[in-house]
Amino acid sequence: MRHYLIAASLLCLTSASTAQEIHIVHCYAGACPTGTPDSNDLVVREIYALSNNDATKLADWVAYMVTSETIGTSASLNRSWATDGYLDEEETLEAGSGSRDDYQGANRAHGYDRGHQAPLASFAGTTQWRVTNIYSNITPQRADLNQGAWVDLESAVRDLAYAKRRVWVLTGPVYERDMPELENAGEDHAVPSGYWKVIIDGNGNATSFFFDQETPRDANYCDHITTMTEIEAKTGLTLFPSDATFGSNDLNAALGCSS
Secondary structure, eight states, rough: OEEEOOOEEEEEOOOOTTTOOEETTTTTGGHHHHHHTTTEEEEEEESOOOEEOOOTTTTTEEEEEEEETTTTOTTTSSOOOOOTTTGGGSSOOOSSGGSSSSSHHOOOOOOOEEEEESSSSSGGGOOOOGGBGGGGGGEOOOOHHHHHHHHHHHHHHHHHHHHHEEEEEEEEEEEESSOOOOOOOSSSSOOOOOOEEEEEEEEEEEEEEETTOOTTOOOGGGGGGOOOOHHHHHHHHHHHHOTOOOOSSOOHTTOOOOO
């Protein structure tokens, strides 16, 4: 695994010649998920970290922290898509103009949006918002999901960040069945059949959600609450260290979901 590291985002990095214990501020308590393939690339930017999978060409997980200071208005910001320059050409989907873009025609053919994992609006208040448009942070996500329950939950997270001041989010895809691929993509890749999201507030209270790709646009995200155990079973990841503890307060209520 290669590590692309930004010093401001790291608390500790041991020698590459020994077993590494890496602590990243974007991950809750500094500990990011384990269980990804050894060939994955760990990419750490100022506002998020991700583990890019060479086979799927997508991130197995993306971690970020939202605060009241990072949030902004994204409506007028330019969605200028970019290839991840930290990754080799064969490791990632590629942005370009017209037919040179791997996502070209994806919405027309299969209803796929370019779905942000770390959302633009959650970082529109920072000078780094443009890096949310890099393709390693993007997945082919059905428009009904992307523009429905998914964005509604992202908005609820931002409301929570205003109230709690700091919220950690961990999110990623699952591949439980084959999905139509991006017809214009020049690389072998996989399209997720669903997505998960874990949310932790500043008091250490946590909740989890799972959405199938075919989630209807009018779905309520509150109906998609699940458990970390279920997400780990679907992904093969260990989301948090075994000694991680979480509070028992009802974070779902804080996100607008009744008990």
